[in-house]
Amino acid sequence: MTFKINFKNIPTHIVLILVSIISIFPFVWLLSTSLKGSGENIFAYPPTLIPKDFTFANYTGVWHRVDLMRYFINSMIVAGGTVLLNLILSSLAGYPLARMEFKGKKITFFAILATIMIPFQAIMLPVYLITLKLHLVDSVSDTMGFIGLIMPFAVSAFGIFLMRQAFLTIPREMEEAAIVDGCNVFQVFWKVILPMVKPSLAVLAIFTFIGSWGEFLWPSIVLTKESMFTLPVGVNNLQGMFSSNWRFIAAGSIIATIPIIIFFLAMQKYFISGENEGAVKG
Amino acid sequence: MLKYYGKTAPYLFLLPAAVILVIFFFIPFFQTFYLSFFDYSNDIYNAGFTGLKNYISILHNPVFYKVLWNTILYLVVAVPILAIFPLLVAILINQKIRGITLYKILIYLPVIVSIVVAAIAFKWLYAQDGILNYFMQVLHLPAIGWLTDPKYAIYSVIILTIWKGIGYYMMIYLAALMSVPKELYEACEIDGAGFWKKHLTVTVPHIMPTIALVTTISSISAMKIFAEIYVMTKGGPLNSTKTIVYYIYEKAFENLDLGIASAMAVILLVIVMAFSLVNILCFERRKYDI
Numbered sequence: 001m002t003f004k005i006n007f008k009n010i011p012t013h014i015v016l017i018l019v020s021i022i023s024i025f026p027f028v029w030l031l032s033t034s035l036k037g038s039g040e041n042i043f044a045y046p047p048t049l050i051p052k053d054f055t056f057a058n059y060t061g062v063w064h065r066v067d068l069m070r071y072f073i074n075s076m077i078v079a080g081g082t083v084l085l086n087l088i089l090s091s092l093a094g095y096p097l098a099r100m101e102f103k104g105k106k107i108t109f110f111a112i113l114a115t116i117m118i119p120f121q122a123i124m125l126p127v128y129l130i131t132l133k134l135h136l137v138d139s140v141s142d143t144m145g146f147i148g149l150i151m152p153f154a155v156s157a158f159g160i161f162l163m164r165q166a167f168l169t170i171p172r173e174m175e176e177a178a179i180v181d182g183c184n185v186f187q188v189f190w191k192v193i194l195p196m197v198k199p200s201l202a203v204l205a206i207f208t209f210i211g212s213w214g215e216f217l218w219p220s221i222v223l224t225k226e227s228m229f230t231l232p233v234g235v236n237n238l239q240g241m242f243s244s245n246w247r248f249i250a251a252g253s254i255i256a257t258i259p260i261i262i263f264f265l266a267m268q269k270y271f272i273s274g275e276n277e278g279a280v281k282g
Numbered sequence: 283m284l285k286y287y288g289k290t291a292p293y294l295f296l297l298p299a300a301v302i303l304v305i306f307f308f309i310p311f312f313q314t315f316y317l318s319f320f321d322y323s324n325d326i327y328n329a330g331f332t333g334l335k336n337y338i339s340i341l342h343n344p345v346f347y348k349v350l351w352n353t354i355l356y357l358v359v360a361v362p363i364l365a366i367f368p369l370l371v372a373i374l375i376n377q378k379i380r381g382i383t384l385y386k387i388l389i390y391l392p393v394i395v396s397i398v399v400a401a402i403a404f405k406w407l408y409a410q411d412g413i414l415n416y417f418m419q420v421l422h423l424p425a426i427g428w429l430t431d432p433k434y435a436i437y438s439v440i441i442l443t444i445w446k447g448i449g450y451y452m453m454i455y456l457a458a459l460m461s462v463p464k465e466l467y468e469a470c471e472i473d474g475a476g477f478w479k480k481h482l483t484v485t486v487p488h489i490m491p492t493i494a495l496v497t498t499i500s501s502i503s504a505m506k507i508f509a510e511i512y513v514m515t516k517g518g519p520l521n522s523t524k525t526i527v528y529y530i531y532e533k534a535f536e537n538l539d540l541g542i543a544s545a546m547a548v549i550l551l552v553i554v555m556a557f558s559l560v561n562i563l564c565f566e567r568r569k570y571d572i
Contacts (some may be wrong), residue, residue: 009377009379012374023389023392023445025383045411047416096292102293117555119554123534126313127306127310151306162407175286179286186291214395215448216507217531235396240508253403257395264394271390
């Protein structure tokens, strides 16, 4: 076997390696800081990437002082609930838009499209007032708090249109066969149509999950109790708790990042295959 | 095809989504306009109708122009870089070379990681005695107050936004590059065109719609910046990093001046909706099938 180096590609590799290093360096430096013991100056010049006083003490320290597990569970509840509702509501709403004729279809279509143009950031105040009015806040109860975190993001125009496109690709004969077999419209939808759009449901689930998992603005508006914090809110709060203890802040941030990195690596083909471009909200 | 659904079926299917969209999108949308005509500055429970006074007071507030200027800085600095640099990276990655998947994973990583963690990581890089100032020292440059000097703070935040967006826009460009016919490149190579000439004459004209798409969506997200500011600078120093959304947040949830916050939100709404309209009508027609 001959190992051939293609010299023509070397400049390409150099540039890509540089971009890769820039992409991960902030995390690497955070990781390095999180592993440095109190015997080592984290502001030392020149900086050391490999810890001299290597320790996991910052991790155990932050783990004991901050209920990161609670934040993780809260994030799972919110992201899980948001994904589930998006799958159900988007496919339900996408189906008639793809397949049925009804009065007001055009208006419905454009009304949904219009919501794409409305940034949440501009309407967050009335959304908050409405959420308060509906008692969907953590001061009422934890359950209501979770519902309040989920509901404004329970469905999106993006999801509805994604599912509509998926339904459009299914041949109509599928429905006809099911109707001949005696299914009603809901059975057709549930038993015949939905199983055929599993790939689109997976895409919707994954991108909704990522969006919900990283959401910061809304939870930081509505949450009042520390026990309800999601990971992003909890991680931001580390700054206040350990004002200048960067070892602890770094360790907490790294712990909070592990779940999403595992998720990303497990699902990487959905992100980097190039087929689902433009799916994560910016 | 035989009609297999009743008259009410389509509405039943649409109902759950409609309820959510009405409660959490349409009502708040109109309420934003409504609230912007009321004065909450004296008594939050007893707001009086003031007409356009909130808008006038915003127009007389120097902070508004600072906030607007910061947004414009974002548009003129971050957007062009995000439109061009990820394209270069995508062109390099779109070749048959080793390690492509690894490169893609590493460059996409910042997109996946929470903006809060990313902002904390950058805050640590930007620390006064931090690693970036060490590099400055190595280069015989003076140390910079990356987040504490009003001259530089906004650029430090912009750098984070750019860094977090590269992988995202790179993937959009990669998908577009796949559609460029290979024969065109072959013809180019026969003509003896080099790397730059090849891509300037074939790639760029071919994916112009995608470049425009990236420009509009990165502009829209630039106008919605919040978390970076909240985590790193809280709008300071001296309002030098305050963005529209952060300003709305501050007015609404810290100063409880709902009228001013809503008037500001209306301004944001109008700008973002104009950009979105262009985006949908010009570049995403196919996606929504209109």
